[in-house]
Amino acid sequence: MSKAAQTRQFIIERSAPLFNKKGIEATAMSDIMAVTKLSKGSLYVHFKDKEQLAQAVVDYNLQLLDKKVSAAISKVPTAKGKLLAFIDILTNVMYPPVEGGCPMINFGMEADDTNPAINKQILTAIERAQKTIVNIIERGTESGEFSSDKSPREFATIMFAMIEGGVVMSRVAGNNNKMKIIVKYLKAMIDEQLK
Template structure:
């Protein structure tokens, strides 16, 4: 990495938790200046404007979340355990895998009507997350772990929506009790498909 690339990455890493916690609209360049100890001019050397930096921060937060989920899945061999691990990766919304909470939830709710670029990024991440669930379940059907008639594509949509909804209600309530119910029921639904 060149010095310029290192500085750009440093700015992204320092600003990503701020954008994910406060939101894009509520984050000012002065917040980024404070976190990075860089001048406004230095920030604008690396990022044309706040929206460009916010887009990079969204990408960084999504990648960080994806890496943590994939690391959790990689510890397991069979499809059932991988699906359980996926659910468990989000089981504690009060201690989220990414500072500030789930970036898909945070940026998705903010950007759906206000920022088309971020909305598209979030939608891609949502589709990719559901595809991970589909791929695991499909492999489980192929390996003989799950029933061959399981509509795992529909299940992937439900699982993803239940997890995201559980994150929201848990964070608003300030506790994980509802997420525990969701995780328990997702695992029950998965177990019901085991041959």
């Protein structure tokens, strides 16, 4: 990796938690300068503006989340185990897999009406997460672990919405109490899918 590419990656990695915590609009170039210890001119050598950096940061945070979810589900052999791992990695909101919380929620809520490019990145990430759930269920159905009388796509939508809704409720409350209820019901729904 070239020196310029290394510096660009350094800026993204140092800025990622900042953007994820404060939001795109509330993060100032001076904040980025403070966490990177780089001058404004140095930042603009690597990114034409804050918007370009924000898109790179959103992509980085989403990739980081994907890697952690993939690592968690790859450790277990069964479809049920993979779904439980998916739930477990995302539902301890006091210790989220990405510093600052779920980037899909954080950036999605900010960008839905204001930033079409980032909104598209978030939509793609949401669809990818749901596709992961669908694939797990389909493999579980093919192997005979799950019954085939439920729609994997519908289940994935419900599961994902419950997790993300629980993340919001728990982050606002500052505890995992609501999430524990959601996890209990999700696990019961998964058990209903078993043959």
